Amino acid sequence: MFGGLRERLQAARARIGNSIQTAVVTSQEQGRTSASSVSQNPVLTEDQVPSPPVSSTTFAGKVKSFVIDRELIINEKEITDALFELEITLLESDVALPVTDAIIDNVKRHLIGKHRKIGQSVDALVVGTLKEALLDVLGNGFNLTDYIKTHEHPVKILFTGVNGTGKTTTIAKIGFLLKNQGFSVVIGAGDTYRAGAMEQIDIHAERIGIKIIQHQQGADPSAVLFDAIQYASSHKIDVVLADTAGRFHTKANLMNQLEKIRRVMKPDLIVYVDEAVAGNDAIVRAFEFEKTVGADAVILTKADMDSRGGTAISIAHTIGKPLMFLGTGQEYDDIIPFSPTQIVEELLGDS
Ligand SMILES: Nc1nc2c(ncn2[C@@H]2O[C@H](COP(=O)(O)OP(=O)(O)O)[C@@H](O)[C@H]2O)c(=O)[nH]1
Numbered sequence: 001m002f003g004g005l006r007e008r009l010q011a012a013r014a015r016i017g018n019s020i021q022t023a024v025v026t027s028q029e030q031g032r033t034s035a036s037s038v039s040q041n042p043v044l045t046e047d048q049v050p051s052p053p054v055s056s057t058t059f060a061g062k063v064k065s066f067v068i069d070r071e072l073i074i075n076e077k078e079i080t081d082a083l084f085e086l087e088i089t090l091l092e093s094d095v096a097l098p099v100t101d102a103i104i105d106n107v108k109r110h111l112i113g114k115h116r117k118i119g120q121s122v123d124a125l126v127v128g129t130l131k132e133a134l135l136d137v138l139g140n141g142f143n144l145t146d147y148i149k150t151h152e153h154p155v156k157i158l159f160t161g162v163n164g165t166g167k168t169t170t171i172a173k174i175g176f177l178l179k180n181q182g183f184s185v186v187i188g189a190g191d192t193y194r195a196g197a198m199e200q201i202d203i204h205a206e207r208i209g210i211k212i213i214q215h216q217q218g219a220d221p222s223a224v225l226f227d228a229i230q231y232a233s234s235h236k237i238d239v240v241l242a243d244t245a246g247r248f249h250t251k252a253n254l255m256n257q258l259e260k261i262r263r264v265m266k267p268d269l270i271v272y273v274d275e276a277v278a279g280n281d282a283i284v285r286a287f288e289f290e291k292t293v294g295a296d297a298v299i300l301t302k303a304d305m306d307s308r309g310g311t312a313i314s315i316a317h318t319i320g321k322p323l324m325f326l327g328t329g330q331e332y333d334d335i336i337p338f339s340p341t342q343i344v345e346e347l348l349g350d351s
């Protein structure tokens, strides 16, 4: 998952660190002391590593082997090229432009013109800065289990999104997850548009052992989902998962239909589902769905097929709604709660 992005961010980490180090060394050699230069007489010492690894001859290794012993002020021009490369890296990884800008601004704010802590290694400074900049755009995630535990039952969750992105599969995965956590679940088969869709969700429900409420093909989805809620209320079911069609005669019709569903079922949560591999298309669609039917959280599927990672980095910040889960495959347990700290560690951690 997001392997390409990890590789690129690690390269950016080394590049920025190297730029800072080069500037510090240059200023040291020139004996510069002015505050407008890179440092105020910084002293670099070798890190206390007993036997330096072979990688100490590489950029990253070199960066790690230096520790700033005195105060350091970094000028923008000294890391301009490295930051430009980071910007290109983010854009090429499908990170949306406003999100890329936010990350770069954040990195600049943290690094430039400030007195750095004494005794911090250049690499630790850079990696800490990058992690914070990413965490800032990733939001807090959304803990569905906690939400269900703290809200009146049945908790009604409406899933929206275009066709083929993985809504139905995700509903089955979440049903499976919640059932394993001890919640009772009913699925409302609100995609009555295609016979194939009705059959598909039926098979999922049977496999995971969850009750499904279904009408005939072509039925009014609002009526189906209303029935699912009635069933849940009268049987003291904890959660209703409402599936919907991702396609209708026209896009306007789809949005009208979803709007009607929303009015009839009064969902506690509207979850927008799209695929991580869709890049900027997913961001644009999420924006549109959020504006028309609303969204409280987002799920990105097919993260297992996405090396670039930009959609996952961008979506919470661009539409202002938290990312709840990542879909990571086609099996029922291929879903992970989105954890910003875990993702940042995966992308920028050392292992
Ligand atoms: N690799 C992968 N495939 C997925 C994931 N989620 C869904 N799919 C596949 O995407 C296809 C469309 O899924 P479906 O649930 O029918 O999408 P819907 O039209 O939005 O309901 C199916 O072949 C799923 O198996 C995922 O997280 N990873």
Ligand SMILES: [Mg+2]
Residues within 6 Å of the ligand: 164, 167, 168, 169, 191, 197, 244
């Ligand atoms: Mg479906």
